[in-house]
Amino acid sequence: MNPRILRNLRESAIRAFFFANGVLAVIALLGIFGILLYTAVPAFREIPIDEFLFKKNWDPTSPEKVEYGILSQIVSTLLVTFGALLLAVPIGVGVAAYLSDVAHWRVREIIKPIVEILAGIPSVVVGFLGIVLFSPVLASLFGTSHGLNALNGSVLLAIMALPTIISISEDSLNAVPAAYSEASLALGATRWQTLLRVKIPAALSGIMAACMLGMGRAIGETMTVLMATGNARAFPTGLLQSVRTMTANIAIELGEVPYFTTHYYSLFAVGLVLFIMTFAVNLAADVILNKYQEREQ
Amino acid sequence: MRIGKVLGVGLVIVALIAGAAVTSVTAAQRSKMIQIKGSDTMVNLVQIMAEEFMAKNPNIPIAVLGGGSGTGIVGLINKTCDVANHSREIKKSEYEQMAAQNITPREFIIAVDGLSVIVNSKNPVKTLTMADVGAIYRGDIKNWKDVGGPDKAISLYGRQSNSGTYVFMQEFVLGNKNYSSEMKEMNGNAQIIEGVIKDEAGIGYVGVGYLFDASGKVRSDLKIVEINKEKGAPAFSPLDKKAVDSGDYPIARPLYQSTAGKPSPDVAKFLQFVTGPEGQKIVEKEGFFTIGSGHKAQNDKNLK
Numbered sequence: 044m045n046p047r048i049l050r051n052l053r054e055s056a057i058r059a060f061f062f063a064n065g066v067l068a069v070i071a072l073l074g075i076f077g078i079l080l081y082t083a084v085p086a087f088r089e090i091p092i093d094e095f096l097f098k099k100n101w102d103p104t105s106p107e108k109v110e111y112g113i114l115s116q117i118v119s120t121l122l123v124t125f126g127a128l129l130l131a132v133p134i135g136v137g138v139a140a141y142l143s144d145v146a147h148w149r150v151r152e153i154i155k156p157i158v159e160i161l162a163g164i165p166s167v168v169v170g171f172l173g174i175v176l177f178s179p180v181l182a183s184l185f186g187t188s189h190g191l192n193a194l195n196g197s198v199l200l201a202i203m204a205l206p207t208i209i210s211i212s213e214d215s216l217n218a219v220p221a222a223y224s225e226a227s228l229a230l231g232a233t234r235w236q237t238l239l240r241v242k243i244p245a246a247l248s249g250i251m252a253a254c255m256l257g258m259g260r261a262i263g264e265t266m267t268v269l270m271a272t273g274n275a276r277a278f279p280t281g282l283l284q285s286v287r288t289m290t291a292n293i294a295i296e297l298g299e300v301p302y303f304t305t306h307y308y309s310l311f312a313v314g315l316v317l318f319i320m321t322f323a324v325n326l327a328a329d330v331i332l333n334k335y336q337e338r339e340q
Numbered sequence: 341m342r343i344g345k346v347l348g349v350g351l352v353i354v355a356l357i358a359g360a361a362v363t364s365v366t367a368a369q370r371s372k373m374i375q376i377k378g379s380d381t382m383v384n385l386v387q388i389m390a391e392e393f394m395a396k397n398p399n400i401p402i403a404v405l406g407g408g409s410g411t412g413i414v415g416l417i418n419k420t421c422d423v424a425n426h427s428r429e430i431k432k433s434e435y436e437q438m439a440a441q442n443i444t445p446r447e448f449i450i451a452v453d454g455l456s457v458i459v460n461s462k463n464p465v466k467t468l469t470m471a472d473v474g475a476i477y478r479g480d481i482k483n484w485k486d487v488g489g490p491d492k493a494i495s496l497y498g499r500q501s502n503s504g505t506y507v508f509m510q511e512f513v514l515g516n517k518n519y520s521s522e523m524k525e526m527n528g529n530a531q532i533i534e535g536v537i538k539d540e541a542g543i544g545y546v547g548v549g550y551l552f553d554a555s556g557k558v559r560s561d562l563k564i565v566e567i568n569k570e571k572g573a574p575a576f577s578p579l580d581k582k583a584v585d586s587g588d589y590p591i592a593r594p595l596y597q598s599t600a601g602k603p604s605p606d607v608a609k610f611l612q613f614v615t616g617p618e619g620q621k622i623v624e625k626e627g628f629f630t631i632g633s634g635h636k637a638q639n640d641k642n643l644k
Contacts, residue, residue: 104507105518106511174534275496275523
């Protein structure tokens with residue numbers, strides 16, 4: 044065969060292969076969403092959707108009255124997540140600013156890989172630390188009888204969200220054109236003023252996207268909160284209460300639920316709500332990040 | 341590359357042959373397979389026992405199904421199973437149905453389902469009534485001072501709703517009422533113990549098998565509460581084997597396996613294994629109480 048035709052054929056085969064790979068991710072996402080929707084919808088044949096979303100009590104195996112309300116779980120999830128962000132955002136942005144502007148390059152070469160290793164710690168290990176290390180510390184710190192509460196979950200999730208926040212924030216701080224800070228310094232601003240008033244505002248959208256991605260990580264995390272927050276079903280009244288997040292609830296109950304029952308479908312409905320929440324957060328992060336990149340170009 | 345391919349194909353062929361062999365064996369033996377059905381509380385325990393038994397007696401296959409105590413007893417009446425697992429006594433109506441079919445059931449007590457209530461070693465509370473424990477877990481009693489302890493909010497530890505222990509406690513102690521929503525739902529017996537050891541206001545329930553440390557001694561870092569049936573009545577510890585056997589320890593119920601009439605030789609062999617030392621070792625490992633000498637004598641009589 045003509046070698047040129049052969050080469051063209053190979054070129055288009057390779058192109059098709061990579062196109063298929065790209066499409067695969069989309070198919071996986073749509074497939075997951077479709078299956079989730081398909082398995083979640085039957086739950087609403089028996090549970091009114093407003094009851095599902097706005098009632099506080101969840102007790103599908105109750106011998107008294109079966110209840111499917113996920114409000115407590117939604118609030119618990121948000122409580123633990125925002126608690127985590129409250130801790131992780133200032134520390135994360137601080138570390139990122141330090142690495143990009145203050146640290147000597149040798150120090151940076153050491154700290155950056157360490158931060159990246161932090162991202163690789165399995166969540167079950169973090170959860171274990173929550174039980175044996177943070178739980179007693181938090182209990183004695185706040186004078187409660189135990190430390191299996193929302194705060195414990197927040198601290199652990201903050202640790203898990205830090206690597207994302209630090210590395211993306213640092214990237215966006217580094218991407219601020221050198222001319223900005225050079226101009227600022229030339230006008231007589233100190234390094235501190237330059238960092239705070241010029242560089243961080245310039246990189247703000249990237250930093251915000253980093254925080255959103257960190258939040259997406261925290262909302263969906265399961266094992267850590269399952270182990271560390273006590274999993275009580277009560278409506279949370281504060282960070283020192285034991286709470287049960289949506290992810291923990293699914294993980295606890297899906298293992299032994301009889302298939303194709305309302306209880307089974309309702310767990311997928313919880314998953315669907317969670318999916319929509321994380322999807323919204325990730326989408327927002329993406330939009331912010333895109334806007335930021337457009338402005339850079 | 342080529343070696344890998346050959347190896348792969350070889351593996352597939354071996355797997356196919358092995359699969360075919362396994363299916364043909366089960367098909368041939370299905371007819372004389374012992375069918376066990378019933379209590380969900382017991383299904384894991386009996387499953388493990390059946391596996392160990394089959395490892396030693398490969399020519400006696402056993403299938404274990406759940407479905408609930410009622411399902412098992414009905415299976416005995418309809419002759420859809422050889423052995424019924426049940427965690428309650430046979431009802432009068434069920435006895436009558438059996439009598440109509442000319443079935444005289446033989447009951448074997450294979451284990452005792454029971455729970456020990458534990459508190460922190462610093463907690464001065466020594467005894468609780470059955471009703472107290474129920475009220476505490478329903479959330480009706482919220483402070484230790486109401487049951488003779490210090491003025492501290494009670495911190496509840498329990499299992500998750502997928503656990504048999506959770507259901508047993510709910511049925512047997514809470515009177516089929518909801519657990520308090522404040523209860524922390526832990527992943528297993530060990531986590532409950534870990535929680536109560538660290539929590540001065542904690543209370544938990546665990547299978548008696550978990551009260552011992554690796555060397556077989558009762559753990560010293562937690563306190564096992566004695567339970568009485570009502571206020572003023574004598575209280576008993578779950579470690580008191582005699583009280584458990586006689587039913588004086590209140591949070592305990594026998595677990596039965598029943599057959600329709602005299603068990604066949606194969607079934608009898610399995611029952612002997614279950615009620616014998618090997619089976620009872622599994623009972624203890626799975627967090628249940630072992631049977632006493634009175635039960636043993638009764639079981640032996642039923643085998644003949």
